[in-house]
Amino acid sequence: MTSPASSPEIQVPKAGSWPVFGWFTLAFMVFAQWYAITTSPADRDMGDLQKILYVHVPASWIMSITFALVFVYSLLYLWKGKDSYDLLAASSAEVGATFVGLTLVQGMIWGKPTWGVWWTWDARLTSTLVLFLVFVGYLALRAFIDEPQRRGQWSAAVGVLGAINVPIVWMSVRWWRTLHQMQSTPQTMEPVYRNGLLINFLAFTLLAVYLIRRRYEAAMTARAAELALQAAALGGG
Amino acid sequence: MTRVRSQGGDHWRRIRAIAWKDLTTERRSKAGFNAVVSLGITILVLFGFALGPDAQALRDAAPGALWLAVLFAGVLAFNRSYQVELDTGALEPLLLYPGARWTIFTGKLLANMLFVGLLLVIVVVAGMVLFAVKVPEAWPTVIAVLALGTIGLVTLGTFYASMASRSRAREVLLPLLLFPMLVPVLLAAMQASKALIGADLMLEAGAWIKMLIAYDIIFVLATHLAFEHVIEA
Known part of the structure; x- marks a missing residue:
């Protein structure tokens, strides 16, 4: 087992044209929302409440993507031991946790007028909440460990186990209770609603890519500063 | 062939030595x-207060209360298991x-x-007395559920x-990491126990x-694979 040695030289990624990408993403998101809201007629049962679909479903989609990223980058880190994998996993987890939080809050805003309650112990809600707590644990673990290599190894292990647990949590909670309406997928939907959803999937994906990238740049910079501080403390160059 | 067997013997000797x-x-x-x-029994008593003196309500809530009592008391045991080595x-x-x-x-x-198995036996016996639960007909299956739940936990x-005990804030970190991960075990163990007590x-x-068997197999394997990375860091 090769122990991942943190390289003294660290390549801090350049911001490059990512800020431009950020502005483009913002503009595209505004367009996507405008398009979705103006092209979709009020739903027969839900009325304009249906519009929350265009932020709720894409947010939950980003949640799945980011957690898959945490799993992949954690495995890569355990295998190759490169700092960048660790920090990419951490950045994905932060963005992911944010989007799970958003998904939950948007779901509650939709649930109150639809079901009459802010929260119900339905399978999908409950498993999303449990997932949120798993990744809060992951981020808390990172916050409590100062030594970078240990932080990387441990959080990678926690990330992998957490991701393995996702389908099991989902199954167990589903057996426990089910009330949520069938998942909205583009196939189950009228075309007037579908295009708005698809375009928002794209907008949210761009946003997640942008956020993870900028978070990763910041994390790499912080990591380089840590290393420089260590080197200075040891009296090196 | 002999070499393979002797290696297996080595592993087993090491495992036994550590456990012993x-x-x-x-x-x-x-x-x-x-x-x-x-502590486990105290938690049971507190659950009794929380759930009220109604005998039927207590009986219905018994499996959940029992598993949570074992969980809360067990958490102390896990950090302890590395504490002696860390202190010395x-x-x-x-x-x-x-x-x-x-x-x-x-x-x-x-x-x-x-350790937790013994704790569980004592807590379960105490819980059956306190919450007026009769020995169910399917008691061998109940024992299997208890054993499978204990393995997962x-x-x-x-x-x-192994991580939390070596970090700052270990008292809060272990439950924060562990409890959400244990949701499937707890749900499965509670629901199975409840079903078996009530004639299923x-x-x-x-x-x-x-589900308990699948969970146990997956996580016994995954933790063994990951342990090497965690313990050396």
Whole structure:
């Protein structure tokens, strides 16, 4: 087992044209929302409440993507031991946790007028909440460990186990209770609603890519500063 | 062939030595076990107050209360299992011994399994008395559920404690990491126990038991694979 040695030289990624990408993403998101809201007629049962679909479903989609990223980058880190994998996993987890939080809050805003309650112990809600707590644990673990290599190894292990647990949590909670309406997928939907959803999937994906990238740049910079501080403390160059 | 067998024998000897060492430390002090068992029973009593004196309500809530009492008391045991070594600086020498590192984990796992298993037996007996639960007809299946639940609980508990016990804020970190991960075990164990106590008319227990078995297999394997990375860092 090769122990991942943190390289003294660290390549801090350049911001490059990512800020431009950020502005483009913002503009595209505004367009996507405008398009979705103006092209979709009020739903027969839900009325304009249906519009929350265009932020709720894409947010939950980003949640799945980011957690898959945490799993992949954690495995890569355990295998190759490169700092960048660790920090990419951490950045994905932060963005992911944010989007799970958003998904939950948007779901509650939709649930109150639809079901009459802010929260119900339905399978999908409950498993999303449990997932949120798993990744809060992951981020808390990172916050409590100062030594970078240990932080990387441990959080990678926690990330992998957490991701393995996702389908099991989902199954167990589903057996426990089910009330949520069938998942909205583009196939189950009228075309007037579908295009708005698809375009928002794209907008949210761009946003997640942008956020993870900028978070990763910041994390790499912080990591380089840590290393420089260590080197200075040891009296090196 | 002989070489393979002797290697297997080596692993087993290491596992046994670690488990025996942990259990001997525990047996000689006894303070840890007595305190953890007392805490488990105290939690049961508090659940009794929370759920009211109505006998039927208590009986319905018994499986959930029992598992939570074992969980809360067990968490203390997991951090303890590394504490003695950390306090005496014995973990590094232990890692320097030749041989596979995962055997350290398996040894600790077996010791904790016995520790939590004993705790569970005492808490379950106390809980049946306090919450007026009769011995169910399907008691052998109930014992299987208890055993499977214990395996899942102890496997992840021992694994996460290997990190939490060596970090700042270990008291809060272990439950924060562990409890959400244990949701499937707790749900399955509670629901299966509940079904079995109440005659299991819907034949639910079987599905939950299968889930427990799957969970145990997956996480016993995953934690053994990950332990090497965690313990060396």
